[in-house]
Amino acid sequence: MLFAARSQNALHRLLDTLPVFAGDDRVRRYFTLVPGSDFSHHALGAIDRAGGRTLPWADAVSRTFALILAASPKGDLRRLHGPRALLPHGAGFNKSLSGEGTEDSASGLDPAHLLQPDGTPLATRYLFAHPSQIERLALASPEAAARAAVVGDPLLERFLESQDRRDRYRAALRTGSRTLVVLFSTWGPESLIGRRPGLPAELAAVLPHDEYQLALVLHPNERVRRGALDLDEYLDPARQAGLLLPGVHEEWASVAIAADLLITDHGSAALYPAALDRPLLGAYDGGDELLPGSPMADLLKRAPHLAPDLPRADAADVMAAILRAHRPGGSSAFTDSVFAERGHALDRLRETVYDLLGLPPPTHPVLPRLLPDPAPAQDTPAAFAVRVEHDEHGVIRVLRHPAHLVPPAPVHHLAAEVGAAHRRHLQSAALLYRRAGGHPGAPTEPAEDWTRRILADHPGGRRSAAVVVSGTHCLLRPRSGPLLSVRIGPHGTHRRTVPVDPVPVLSAVHAVLFARPDVEHTGLTCAIGPQTVEVRLAPATAEEAATPV
Known part of the structure; x- marks a missing residue:
């Protein structure tokens, strides 16, 4: 069978159907790029990443296939030989694009694309996600609607299967x-x-x-x-x-x-x-x-x-x-008119396409493929403009905004990560911090020495130097005071906890120490985002002071 894709987006819709054919060695899958789209450039690369076997368009139009599956009616699909099944290239048929087909006709439901020049249907079967879409199609093209079937949406199946x-x-x-x-x-x-x-x-x-x-x-x-x-x-x-x-x-x-x-x-x-x-x-x-x-x-x-x-x-x-x-x-109530056959779309799709193939479908269940784990952000800010607020209960609230963007309100101080932040931010920062082990292969020195050196390298002003040892332990030295151990724990009893970034806690400690130097041996309550943590301050032990940085 042939998967005919006109763009990268259409190809992705086709890839969502692959579990329908999983485990069936009677089906050989080929991919071709339907010419004519301004957005076809990356589609071939996407086919390669999927590991699909590609056929040049010239070869595809010269062969006959047991089934041709496409997700866009545009292009010269009529030149391909074999029964054609057409899936939507999106959800809901919401847009009309100027200069393409019939004026004010929904992209994907336009008879100008769904019918051949002689008025006969382009596809053997038009596949839709909801009966209302066939009703809309029937108003524009009864000929195409007569060949339509509701199978649901394969991509929604992946959402439903992966939501846990x-x-x-x-x-x-x-x-x-x-x-x-x-x-x-x-x-x-x-x-x-x-x-x-x-x-x-x-x-x-x-x-x-x-x-x-x-x-x-x-x-x-x-x-x-x-x-x-x-x-x-x-x-x-x-x-x-x-x-x-x-x-x-x-x-x-x-x-x-x-x-x-x-x-x-x-x-x-x-x-x-x-x-x-x-x-x-x-x-x-x-x-x-x-x-x-x-x-x-x-x-x-x-x-x-x-x-x-x-x-x-x-x-x-x-x-x-x-x-x-x-x-x-x-x-979710507003999407009921978009998605039918929830939880059964791949079963309905399998029944339809195997009927077109003239084969009995496989007997094993068809399961949507779970969505993969996403990648974290490539960049995280290394310098923050920090605002520190105190509420009537003595809780210290820390609000941080990326330093390279204009913050929405005046700030208390700048916090910058040594070895990661821009030099201009390091020169202006009141809190200079580093994460222990954050620079593999770099020379190390004890936290006692590193904090002294960083403060000496950045003279003037009310500055603190700090080391993030772990998610619950930091070391901080204010310019005029000793090295302190900062221990972070949950506030109250929480059945479900999420780790808190210790850096904004260090900003709270820095702000309090310069406002009230007498709190070096006490505790603080800090609000970081939606979470509240308890912070205990104490002089650093000799072992803590020797922590390699």
């Missing part, structure tokens, strides 16, 4: 107890990053680092359109702040499962985590592409809207309010 891996994905992303906010951007001028190109960096600047983690799910076409270098340069400020940019195949879906909150334009990708009931914030500012009455239009109409003129300082409050207001079923 949420904690695992969050651990892989090093999310901790932070709120993971995922931006979804389709491609083209009406996309989120087309309309609001500064949004990723703006959110990275204003959302406290220990409370929020950001990710951007970007449509494959937009990556191709921009090119890797231009995309890297455009996103560099946000990525230096820790923005996740997951891969376009599979990895983005793992990140979507891990998400706490979605911010989306009118692209269909957000419908998948919305089906898992993730809260959603709309960021589509209108245009010609979104079709009224489509599932995405209905979802955005009912969802809160992220106003483009929202003051920077209010972004965190808006997101917190969305999370508080969300009720179980609030998002």
